[in-house]
Amino acid sequence: LQRRLRQSDRLESLGQLAAGVAHDFNNLLGIINGYASMAAADLAPLAAADPALRTLHADLTEIVAAGDRATALTRQLLSFARADPAPETRTLDLNTVIADLDTLLRRALGEDVTLVMQLAPRPWPIRADPGRLEQVLINLAVNARDAMPGGGTLTIETAPVTVDEHYTAQHPGVHTGRYMRLRVSDTGTGMSKETLERAFEPFFTTKPKGHGTGLGLATIYGIITQAGGHTQIYSEPGHGTTITALLPATGEDAEPDTTPAAQHRPGTG
Numbered sequence: 001l002q003r004r005l006r007q008s009d010r011l012e013s014l015g016q017l018a019a020g021v022a023h024d025f026n027n028l029l030g031i032i033n034g035y036a037s038m039a040a041a042d043l044a045p046l047a048a049a050d051p052a053l054r055t056l057h058a059d060l061t062e063i064v065a066a067g068d069r070a071t072a073l074t075r076q077l078l079s080f081a082r083a084d085p086a087p088e089t090r091t092l093d094l095n096t097v098i099a100d101l102d103t104l105l106r107r108a109l110g111e112d113v114t115l116v117m118q119l120a121p122r123p124w125p126i127r128a129d130p131g132r133l134e135q136v137l138i139n140l141a142v143n144a145r146d147a148m149p150g151g152g153t154l155t156i157e158t159a160p161v162t163v164d165e166h167y168t169a170q171h172p173g174v175h176t177g178r179y180m181r182l183r184v185s186d187t188g189t190g191m192s193k194e195t196l197e198r199a200f201e202p203f204f205t206t207k208p209k210g211h212g213t214g215l216g217l218a219t220i221y222g223i224i225t226q227a228g229g230h231t232q233i234y235s236e237p238g239h240g241t242t243i244t245a246l247l248p249a250t251g252e253d254a255e256p257d258t259t260p261a262a263q264h265r266p267g268t269g
Ligand code: ADP
Pocket: 143, 144, 147, 186, 188, 189, 190, 191, 195, 199, 200, 204, 205, 206, 207, 211, 212, 213, 214, 215, 216, 217, 218, 240, 241
């Protein structure tokens, strides 16, 4: 418990620091990116006709691309720090959020990674911010892609599950109740014991400079916790990684799924 408290203290102070810097920085970036794209667009027809201007156009294009990466990074910092507007919580179908992201996920994974979807036939509705759930899925896909440089398989699975006392006894911190379980597994490198212990820590990354922010999993943890859910990592070096998120099912209109296969499967974590 003490470790968990320390982790949340650290999340909060780092978050406040990050939010202040990211917010001002983002405004300046907007100006830089805006002028650079305008200049690149204006120069495009001239560069096509004049080889001397071609290098200049290529340089501007690089600036725009780097600006876009910087914008993505500050956006990640802001959402991590929760300086974003309050979450827009809605009753929604997790499967639909995933299905809508299909094209984007496939593009993010590249050609060497096979995407397998095993979506529950009768999902329970959940309450969450769809935009933030999309961010969870994209962060998970990007991490999985990075862990499978030689290709592999990413499996996205959803299932309605009921968490009972037996399960909570083995998983302290998880509350009993009905959840939609999101499980994302890859066949990548897996994590060492040291990485696994620190994976949720903000700014912890094993990636080379410029490639990782160390905010992907910390953001996921924040989003799922804010939605009243739980996040777990199961990973073995050489055998891949499975990240499981339990998202509370809504009370009223959720009707229990009686299919035994879709029911309780306590192998989480
Ligand atoms: P980043 O991806 O920017 O490094 P994250 O918080 O998303 O930040 O991840 C932290 C670290 O956890 C990564 O640097 C990597 O070592 C490890 N990690 C995350 N996801 C995976 C995965 N699917 N497979 C193996 N290692 C992973």
